[in-house]
Amino acid sequence: MADKKQPYNWNRVKPGDIISFRYKSKITGKARIQSVLVLNPKLNVTLKDGKKTKHLIGIKLEESNKIKLRLTSRQITLLEKIGDFKKIDEKNNLYRLDINERFIINDIKGVKQRAYDLISKSFNIQGQYRTYDYIRAKSSAVYLEPIKLFTDED
DSSP: OOOOOEEOOGGGOOTTBEEEEEEEOTTTOOEEEEEEEEEEEEEEEEOTTSOEEEEEEEEEEEETTEESSOEEHHHHHHHTTSEEEEEEETTTTEEEEEEOGGGEEETTTEEOHHHHHHHHHHSSOGGGEEEEEHHHHHTSOEEEOBOOEETTOO
């Protein structure tokens, strides 16, 4: 298979998209490619100091092509508690989670807390839940990311 990522547009990013982008961490100072299953594409957040900002929230799948969360058939079944996992490009192995309307506030705010609770209690994604500063993330190009499914394993 080709497994080729496709250029995408930040304004088109929706909950359930699997995207990749370059992001410079404040802690390490290194820019790495993040592959994320998007839960909240542009959530308004008020910081402790009172500043208002926007955050991209998702489940980290890969960092610099190192797998952080293996998508086995078990994980896919559990993710499908909130939506349908669909292949959007057969040739390039691109997927998205088509999240059920009852779990989404809107395309900008993303999923409701109930959706996250359903999937986080079902399997070990607590350690892969990430928030990114939307403005810093948006300074990088965004791509629809091909992912590897480990359907042979449980």
